[in-house]
Amino acid sequence: TDLPFGVAGYTENSWIQSPCFDFSRMKRPLVQLDLMKSFVPNLSGAVLQYQDVIEEGWKTVGLYQGGIEWYNSNSIFNRPGGSSFGWGLNVFVPDTQWKTSRHELDVVAGKTGIKFRIVIGTNGGQGIGNQGLAVDNFRIAERTRRSVLEHFTNSMDFMAISADAMVDQYYLQNNSDVLDLQYHMYYPGLDPMNLNNPDPPSTRAGTMGVGQVPYALLNGGVSYGHRYDFTSPFSSPGPDELKLVSLEIPDFSIDLGVNWLENSMQAEVTVTCEADHYTGNIQLYAAVVESAVTAYTGAGGDQLFRNVVLDMLPTQTGKLLGNGWYQGKTGSVDLAWTYRSFVENVEDLGVIVFIQDRDTREILQAAADFMTPQVGRQPRVSNPVSLEMFPNPAGEVLFIRLGGDLTGGSLLILTDLSGKVVMEEQVNPGYSLHQLDVSHLECGFYLVNRVQNGRLKGRGKLVIGR
Structure with missing residues (x-):
């Protein structure tokens, strides 16, 4: 921008606009642009806006700190495009190098006739030497980064069953950005899905340092913030975490082709380096999964389990592809698997392939192929209602209005903030109000979940105070 200097009372709210x-x-669009900012702190700034319906005017793309190098100021006095947040400066330290900003554009996926504009709000040049905004390399592309959520569970554990429902809900809400694998462990109860092939879950848990259920890792769980147990909303990943990962430009791409035969499957995997250089050792894993298993009954009567890991290929420990990667270098692996006798329905089979840095354990990219497309499949998830509880805070006795389907029995599970189960109580079918003796609970904050047939039907927050 070329700002007029020292003009008293000058204000400007101008923009540059794109074609349609x-x-x-496009299914997973993103926008990327290079910026350099030189604004009067907290006074001037800029935003990116889009228009999809003319009558609705211009809408701002994203929120404060919502993407990668996205809006960094939430108190812009000149309100570019009517927004108080955007790209700005809190202190006058202008950018001296280009900064690449990225944000998802899911709000316009599938639409046509979309226009964009970059709006600047300013009072012109001031004595501190502000020069406005420079923009380059505006780009729209598909997001190609896929995340992997590895969930370790057990069909005989009530806490794990409750966590399973939350994992399923999380996947359905974010299935364009994440693939989930559910490993059934041999503890704490006897899980028939583990008995079918116990070595792959055990080996993977040992490799990743997992010794409890429920437990989940996002992209290898290399940071503590990417390890969850899904026992409460406080121990589950938020959607923003996944969106930020999906905006990353991946160092590798994976091409997966699967030939689903009558009694077996054959697959070819090609991994290509997209970065200039990558020095780490890359390990490839392929998980054979069954998207819906209904042959077993778990805790609370649960009879449907999602994305159960049946086997790991080419071995339980994966395949080392080596190091010394450079742009364009490829590595290929051929896979084969004969359908096992415990497969319930071959049409529910799938292959999920991911590559992992052998040293850092970070999962870098993933791909999947299912015999039956998974779009829109929602086998187990229901939307839990908010439990009505009184009195709350409670002292000795708590009444819970259950709501929802009351034809079958259900289980009330109380946990503390660490996720530890402090109380479980069966609820007989047909009763809409349940009385709970909480006199033995210490004063504090608790989470209450109602689980029915393995599905999370209701949840609420309880305070014990005397």
Whole structure:
């Protein structure tokens, strides 16, 4: 921008505008642009906006700190495009190098006739030497980074069953960005899905340092913030975490082709380095999963289990592809698997392939192929209602209005903030109100879950105070 200097009372709210874009064939779009900022702190700034319906005007893309190098100021006095947040400066330290900003554009996926504009709000040049905004390399592309959520569970454990329902819900809400694998462990109860092939879950848990259920790792769980037990909303990943990962430009791409035969499957995997250089050792894993298993009954009567890991290929410990990667270098692996006798329905089979840095354990990229497309499949998830509880805070006795389906029995599970189960109580079918003796609970904050047939039907927050 070329700002007028020292003009008293000068204000400007101007923009540069794009032609129309067609997003009708895009599923996971992102926008990327290079910026350099030189604004008067907290006074001037800029935003990116889009228009999909003319009558609705211009809408701001994203929120404060919502993407990668996205809006960094939430108190811009000149309100570019009517927004108090955007790209700005809190202290006058202008950018001296280009900064690449990225944000998802899911709001316009599948639409046509989309226009964009970059709006600047300013009072012109001031004595501190502000120069406005520089923009380059505006780009729209598909997000190609896929995340992997590895969930370690046990069908005989009530806490794990409750966590399973939350994992399923999380996947359905974010299935364009994440693939989930559910390993059934041999503890704490006897799990028939583990008995079918116990070595792959045990080996993977040992490799990743997992010794409890429920437990989940996002992209290898290399940071503590990517390890969860899904026992409460406080121990589950938020959608923003996944969106940020999906905005990363991956160092590798994976091409997966699967030939589903009558009694077996054959697959070819090609891994290509997209970065200039990558020095780490890359390990490839392929998990054979069954998207819906209904042959067994778990805790609370649960009879449907998602994305159960049946086997790991080419071995339980994966395949080392080596190091010394450079742009364009490829590695290929051929896989084969004969359908096992415990497969319930071959049409529910799938292959999920991921590559992992052998040293850091970070999962770098993933791909999947299912015999039956998974779009729109929702086998187990229900939307839990908010439990009505009184009195709350409670002292000796708590009444819970259950709501929802009351035809079958259910289980009330109380946990503390660490996720530890402090109380479990069966609820007989047909009763809409249940009385709970909480006199033995210490004063504090608790989470209450109602689980029925393995599904999370209701949840609430309880305070014990005397």
